[in-house]
Amino acid sequence: MSRRLHAPDDEDKPFIARWNVLVRILLVESSVKAVARSAMDFADFDDGSSCHPSNERIERETGLSERTVRTAWQVLRGLGMAERVGFGSPHRKLADEYQLVIPPWWQNLPIYGPHVRKFTCLYCQKLITPQGNCTVKVDGDRQKVSFEVHRMAFCPTPRATKGRVALDCLTEWNESQRQRGDPVWHEFGDDRWKLFRQARADEW
Numbered sequence: 001m002s003r004r005l006h007a008p009d010d011e012d013k014p015f016i017a018r019w020n021v022l023v024r025i026l027l028v029e030s031s032v033k034a035v036a037r038s039a040m041d042f043a044d045f046d047d048g049s050s051c052h053p054s055n056e057r058i059e060r061e062t063g064l065s066e067r068t069v070r071t072a073w074q075v076l077r078g079l080g081m082a083e084r085v086g087f088g089s090p091h092r093k094l095a096d097e098y099q100l101v102i103p104p105w106w107q108n109l110p111i112y113g114p115h116v117r118k119f120t121c122l123y124c125q126k127l128i129t130p131q132g133n134c135t136v137k138v139d140g141d142r143q144k145v146s147f148e149v150h151r152m153a154f155c156p157t158p159r160a161t162k163g164r165v166a167l168d169c170l171t172e173w174n175e176s177q178r179q180r181g182d183p184v185w186h187e188f189g190d191d192r193w194k195l196f197r198q199a200r201a202d203e204w
């Protein structure tokens, strides 16, 4: 049995411990997780304030490209995990200042359960490692983060082999839904998160 993690909003724990749990369980691009971890090294451990590393510094410490680091910050802002509280000025070598935040809606983010268990494919019931992913769209000062939830609830698409049709579990599942007259994946809308929780089977 794996030990249950403490919750990211467990006020008995210092901010840094709660932040690190949230980053551990997040199912997003690994670069976002790396930047989130690195950012904490520069913030106040007690409340996540005063975080102003330059992107160059984060680049050096994570080994990611500048563009990837920039995108990761956009994702963190879009998720409500970072608030920009001060704008830097590049010509004076001043970086933007961030407040790191555990958003009150953390339970609605794509996250592992408290035991970080594998998920169960909704079609074939195999245990799978969900494929964390995210895409961010920037509109002015707003960031909208979206997820391909099916990559966390079904086996990954098998590679096509010559002369054999490789059917993936999502396609098979859609077909069985159709046969029963039930909605297919893309018709679920926000209810896809219910299916995500079903695949996770490990509630906070």
Ligand SMILES: [Zn+2]
Residues within 6 Å of the ligand: 121, 122, 123, 124, 125, 126, 154, 155, 169
């Ligand atoms: Zn499967």
